[in-house]
Amino acid sequence: MTTAHPATLAAVAADAALAVPGVAGLQPRLARRLAEAAAPGRTGTASHRAPPEAGVRADRAPDGSGWHIEVRCVLSDGRRALDVARSVHDRVASAAVSHLAALGDAQRVTVEVTVTRIDAGHPDQAEVSG
Secondary structure, eight states: OOOOOHHHHHHHHHHHHHTSTTEEEEOOOHHHHHHHHHSTTOOOOTTOOOOGGGGEEEEEOTTSSEEEEEEEEEEETTSOHHHHHHHHHHHHHHHHHHHHHHTTOOOEEEEEEEEEEEESSSTTOOOOOO
């Protein structure tokens, strides 16, 4: 049995979330964005983008019963936010369970989806700044 790593699980979840129609991008948490802005060597240019997994947080559940994954989504306009959020939840949960099972580390996975914004300007092609 191989133990899952939070960063790898976050990348799996990010890929699954971004594959859902209506998801324009993933938005990093404020703490991560502030840390990146304060980091030495940051260019300060508008072209700097956070990696997609920056919008996902994967941690062991507080009670040790498995994993908790938080996904922060920016949605494109034209789709019901509830439908997209449910699809993100289901795809991320399925991808995470499959990933853990492939490692021989089958555990319970809970997924929390937060819609941070709906981008009305560019359906399915919004830019998410880091």
